[in-house]
Amino acid sequence: MEFEGYCVKCRSKVKVRGEEVIKEVKGTPRRFAKGNCPHCGTAVWKVLGKA
Numbered sequence: 001m002e003f004e005g006y007c008v009k010c011r012s013k014v015k016v017r018g019e020e021v022i023k024e025v026k027g028t029p030r031r032f033a034k035g036n037c038p039h040c041g042t043a044v045w046k047v048l049g050k051a
């Protein structure tokens with residue numbers, strides 16, 4: 001999947017190719033998009049919502 005996330009290293013929005021993962025946050029499963037910045041390779045996360 002492709003999503004628009006925010007890279008903290010580039011300090012800008014980047015288009016990221018990644019995958020959807022489900023992670024538990026404080027006991028609640030949530031959907032995230034996870035990928036790597038195409039410019040610097042830093043991990044970029046985006047919250048998609050409840051699982």
Ligand SMILES: [Zn+2]
Binds near residue numbers: 042
């Ligand atoms: Zn970056």
